[in-house]
Amino acid sequence: MADQSRLDEVLAALDAGQPAAIERLLGFLRIPSISTDPANKGDVRDAAEWLCNELKSLGFEASVRDTTGHPMVVAHSQPGGARPVLFYGHYDVQPVDPLDLWDNPPFEPALEETPEGPVIRGRGAADDKGQLMTFVEACRAWKSVHGALPAGLTLLFEGEEESGSPSLRPFLTENAEELKASLALICDTGMYADGRPAITTQLRGLVGEEVIIRAADRDLHSGSFGGLAANPILVLARALAALKDENGRVTLPGFYDGVQELSDELSRDWQALGFDAAEFLSRVGLKHPIGEKGRTALEMVWNQPTAEINGIAGGYAGEGFKTVLPAEARAKVSFRLTGQQDPAKVRSAFRAHVESFLPADCRVEFHEHGGSPASVMDTSDPAFAAAKAALSEEWGREAAYIGAGGSIPIAGDFQQILGMDSMLIGFGRDDDRIHSPNEKYNVESFSKGARSWARILATLQ
Amino acid sequence: MADQSRLDEVLAALDAGQPAAIERLLGFLRIPSISTDPANKGDVRDAAEWLCNELKSLGFEASVRDTTGHPMVVAHSQPGGARPVLFYGHYDVQPVDPLDLWDNPPFEPALEETPEGPVIRGRGAADDKGQLMTFVEACRAWKSVHGALPAGLTLLFEGEEESGSPSLRPFLTENAEELKASLALICDTGMYADGRPAITTQLRGLVGEEVIIRAADRDLHSGSFGGLAANPILVLARALAALKDENGRVTLPGFYDGVQELSDELSRDWQALGFDAAEFLSRVGLKHPIGEKGRTALEMVWNQPTAEINGIAGGYAGEGFKTVLPAEARAKVSFRLTGQQDPAKVRSAFRAHVESFLPADCRVEFHEHGGSPASVMDTSDPAFAAAKAALSEEWGREAAYIGAGGSIPIAGDFQQILGMDSMLIGFGRDDDRIHSPNEKYNVESFSKGARSWARILATLQ
Numbered sequence: 001m002a003d004q005s006r007l008d009e010v011l012a013a014l015d016a017g018q019p020a021a022i023e024r025l026l027g028f029l030r031i032p033s034i035s036t037d038p039a040n041k042g043d044v045r046d047a048a049e050w051l052c053n054e055l056k057s058l059g060f061e062a063s064v065r066d067t068t069g070h071p072m073v074v075a076h077s078q079p080g081g082a083r084p085v086l087f088y089g090h091y092d093v094q095p096v097d098p099l100d101l102w103d104n105p106p107f108e109p110a111l112e113e114t115p116e117g118p119v120i121r122g123r124g125a126a127d128d129k130g131q132l133m134t135f136v137e138a139c140r141a142w143k144s145v146h147g148a149l150p151a152g153l154t155l156l157f158e159g160e161e162e163s164g165s166p167s168l169r170p171f172l173t174e175n176a177e178e179l180k181a182s183l184a185l186i187c188d189t190g191m192y193a194d195g196r197p198a199i200t201t202q203l204r205g206l207v208g209e210e211v212i213i214r215a216a217d218r219d220l221h222s223g224s225f226g227g228l229a230a231n232p233i234l235v236l237a238r239a240l241a242a243l244k245d246e247n248g249r250v251t252l253p254g255f256y257d258g259v260q261e262l263s264d265e266l267s268r269d270w271q272a273l274g275f276d277a278a279e280f281l282s283r284v285g286l287k288h289p290i291g292e293k294g295r296t297a298l299e300m301v302w303n304q305p306t307a308e309i310n311g312i313a314g315g316y317a318g319e320g321f322k323t324v325l326p327a328e329a330r331a332k333v334s335f336r337l338t339g340q341q342d343p344a345k346v347r348s349a350f351r352a353h354v355e356s357f358l359p360a361d362c363r364v365e366f367h368e369h370g371g372s373p374a375s376v377m378d379t380s381d382p383a384f385a386a387a388k389a390a391l392s393e394e395w396g397r398e399a400a401y402i403g404a405g406g407s408i409p410i411a412g413d414f415q416q417i418l419g420m421d422s423m424l425i426g427f428g429r430d431d432d433r434i435h436s437p438n439e440k441y442n443v444e445s446f447s448k449g450a451r452s453w454a455r456i457l458a459t460l461q
Numbered sequence: 462m463a464d465q466s467r468l469d470e471v472l473a474a475l476d477a478g479q480p481a482a483i484e485r486l487l488g489f490l491r492i493p494s495i496s497t498d499p500a501n502k503g504d505v506r507d508a509a510e511w512l513c514n515e516l517k518s519l520g521f522e523a524s525v526r527d528t529t530g531h532p533m534v535v536a537h538s539q540p541g542g543a544r545p546v547l548f549y550g551h552y553d554v555q556p557v558d559p560l561d562l563w564d565n566p567p568f569e570p571a572l573e574e575t576p577e578g579p580v581i582r583g584r585g586a587a588d589d590k591g592q593l594m595t596f597v598e599a600c601r602a603w604k605s606v607h608g609a610l611p612a613g614l615t616l617l618f619e620g621e622e623e624s625g626s627p628s629l630r631p632f633l634t635e636n637a638e639e640l641k642a643s644l645a646l647i648c649d650t651g652m653y654a655d656g657r658p659a660i661t662t663q664l665r666g667l668v669g670e671e672v673i674i675r676a677a678d679r680d681l682h683s684g685s686f687g688g689l690a691a692n693p694i695l696v697l698a699r700a701l702a703a704l705k706d707e708n709g710r711v712t713l714p715g716f717y718d719g720v721q722e723l724s725d726e727l728s729r730d731w732q733a734l735g736f737d738a739a740e741f742l743s744r745v746g747l748k749h750p751i752g753e754k755g756r757t758a759l760e761m762v763w764n765q766p767t768a769e770i771n772g773i774a775g776g777y778a779g780e781g782f783k784t785v786l787p788a789e790a791r792a793k794v795s796f797r798l799t800g801q802q803d804p805a806k807v808r809s810a811f812r813a814h815v816e817s818f819l820p821a822d823c824r825v826e827f828h829e830h831g832g833s834p835a836s837v838m839d840t841s842d843p844a845f846a847a848a849k850a851a852l853s854e855e856w857g858r859e860a861a862y863i864g865a866g867g868s869i870p871i872a873g874d875f876q877q878i879l880g881m882d883s884m885l886i887g888f889g890r891d892d893d894r895i896h897s898p899n900e901k902y903n904v905e906s907f908s909k910g911a912r913s914w915a916r917i918l919a920t921l922q
Contacts, residue, residue: 036780037780098680101679163782164781206784215746217745218562219898220896220897221867222797223667224762224866227709227752227762227766227797227866228750228751228758228761229750229751230749233770233772233792234701236698237697237699237701237770237773240702241699242702281689284677284679284686285679286690287821288820289689290689290690291688297689300689301685305688308786309692309694309695310783310785310787311694311776311783311787312694312698312773312774312778314774315772316558316772317772317774317792317793318497318558318772319497320625321625321771321793321830322772322896323769323868324772324896325769331694332777332783336684336687361747361748361749369782405686405689406684407684433679435681436680436681437680
């Protein structure tokens, strides 16, 4: 009961401090920390410094740590509590184009009233600045009420999550002793459906590839050369068109090696979630789930791999018309992996596939953009059950174990390099428009998220 | 002999005035008259005004004539000579991207020494400002030496040739009485191989189409939706990949209706040209002619139709990586037509083809970018033989009747609206890099081009 009373004081402090917490988040969101664009390098560092200063003001021993890319922020609390825990989030954000589809500038965030309640709108509001700040605010409340955190915490914030995390594995390896804990907490996932809290226990892996096909040494006039010279766009289109068959199956040889069918137990649990694919798609203007025949929509996005073309460019695609036969065409393609699929093998199979489409006179160049296997958590750690109970208590609904279609390679990295599992808990909603124009984060997610972490921290005492 | 002496004086004046003529062209090239980009609207008008002032200074009755798009420049000489002739050129230029591939800024033209002699480098040097100025300089020389032109001339300069000529047909129709002549002269073509003059007697037609495929109402996260939501890039790639079969034949039903096999006579003439496809391709870094089996390279580019993808764009193709599942993808596709192919039927067949690839949840939008049938000249008009002789005399090599892979719809428009054939004579070379970075025009083309026109004008007396 003493513990409950200590927790109640923390929750009350969070409620009282909500307006100030929102102001702090808006300040954080104003920093355009796009990690993928070299033009924003200084902004990314500014976001790291901002975060470091926040943590220092809460009594953390915090520092901005250089890497060969964007910096890490690492912070330590005083030792204490039953088990050391590592919290992870990322302070970089996605690019913002197409800019003209934003109702307001992406880095002029604002609190906005909507029929579903107030939201914080701006790039990074949900992914991941708003989410990571739920944990920081929970720490602030514990510290302000009780003078100390209930657990011994290390916080790790990355600035390259949206650009393939090139520095993360080296950093974890070099600082393994400092960062090791008995469990990691990761706040970069969503709830299951609106208002139902969840712990994500399996994540798809990711292989990112850029392919550039070149033919002539310059753009050609399609009148002079059309019909005679190879067209890289056509070659690229042929290779990409053949990536999936009529049933939505990826055609690369060996692609499905290591994919595991869903266990009967998880299959039943996921069926019980009552996922409505048509309703889910209708939120983005779609009606018809595509993908393999005979599989449920949740299976397709949580437990089946896929191949997607994320971008394509070649020749003249601006206003008007230019009858050019282009020198090159390029595409970005990513594969979502499940089970034991091997990222290296998938990458090799893709490259061999593209090469098999190359006619004489065409050359191909590949660039690697991240690769990580899928990740599945061991939920027998009692911390999972305790966190599930805490989440259920806060939200008034039974928390669920769910999968995620997205890739959070850090969970696999923590397993491989630091030897620990992760609890993936986040408060994002499906309609948050992450990676899209007009990204937002509900104030409810932000406030109840912070309260949820305050509760979970209490269970780690 | 009196005529020859009169001509010799004109040719001498052209030689003496060459440096000044080059300076005038450089001034013209400095005006960035890109008709396809709305940002350059004022520049296009500036180029029209520049040209109009030049013509006025030569005694032409010249004016800039508004259209709903970019203006026309029309100029009339005093009546005279045996037959009234209409000269046509265009003062607009192609876009310049990719800008980083230009060795010098495209609108800071310069005279440059090369192993093959001096060239004038800059956007529009060859296509078409340099070419049209060969005719203007020939007029200047006739006028300065003899006080009058040898023929009654009307000059028509267009500012929308590189963007599909939307105003041309209405303008010709509305001003038919003013523009009608017995023959048109068009200077927007090349020579056959370096140093061999040519009259182009057949041109491919053109159908330009832009296709936009849309699915979700926003860009989606490929983690949350990948495998479940339709991907417009994949749909577009499938439609484009199927445009040609393995043998290079266009697959659209009815596409080849109206295509005519080469006459035995032209076939022999073209064979006699000794075209070296491997050498031609090697100039742009290629080795292997593609296209239909069993056809010569000249047949492929002059007498066979083709389909080319001129541009494609969708999703995120910038630096780094963005795991987006895009809301839309677009491509620009053009068809080169020959013989009696019907542009409207080709357009319809293409649209039906794309529509046949649309899954549920995808929508398609088409934009028309120009459409014109192929054009074949009647070379029995004695002006052709006279011009051929004049060209042969100037260049010291037998002039050839050739075809062109490019499209100059105006030749067809002149036939249909003004009821006259055209003599297509130009001095461009295959290595002029028109429509590409580092476009250039040889000083030899410019100077001997002007001398050629001076001679041809004499034959029209």
